[in-house]
Amino acid sequence: MDIRDEVAALRASADRIDPRTMDQLWARLEPCRPVDLIGYRWRGFAFDTGHRTGSLLERARWYGKAFASESDVQPLLCRGDDGQLFSDVGTGHGEASLWEVLFRGEVTTTMVYDGMPVFDHFKKVDDDTVIGVMNGKGKLVFDGGEHFWFGLERDVAL
Known part of the structure; x- marks a missing residue:
């Protein structure tokens, strides 16, 4: 099974994902560069590790992120009514x-x-999919000592 298949299996899993599984996956991925993200809107998805940020994003109707430039990023693209x-x-x-x-x-x-005080770090699964891990201070980031894990899929050019 290659890394794309692993990510697809984790996304499709009906079971809660152990954050250690995400840590192990992360260690095998190639770091992103800004150019890998810039110029595109990305559709987001959460990995179900039980972290409360997943339900917060669901309630906000989070769609994904948009990276127009290094200084122009929309981290919480959501769907309005x-x-x-x-x-x-x-x-x-x-x-x-x-x-x-x-x-x-x-x-x-x-x-x-x-x-x-929040940072989202990114690594590449492939040219069209990245994994993110939320890092920083406070309960938004750490829920029971764990990070929030999510992914982005390239959507459309900006």
Whole structure:
């Protein structure tokens, strides 16, 4: 089974995913560079590790993220009541930017939220799919000592 098959199996799993499984997968992925994300809107999905951020994003009707440039990132694209996408700057406390940050011994492309002490680090599954792990301070990020794990699939060019 290759890494894409593993990710597909984890997404399809009806069982709760052990965060250690995500840690092991992460260790085998190639770090993203900003150019891998910029210029596209990405559709998001959560890995069900039981982290409360998954249900928070579901209630917000999270769609994904948009990366126009390193300094112009919409981290919380959500669906409004009218079905249209909008950047939920209230829930996200602003928008975000991309940086290259050392995380777990590797430099990864990292999305830094403007208004919260939160970082989303990214690694590539392939050219159209990335895995993200939310890192930072506070209960939004750490739920029982665990990170929130999610993925993004390339959607459309901006």
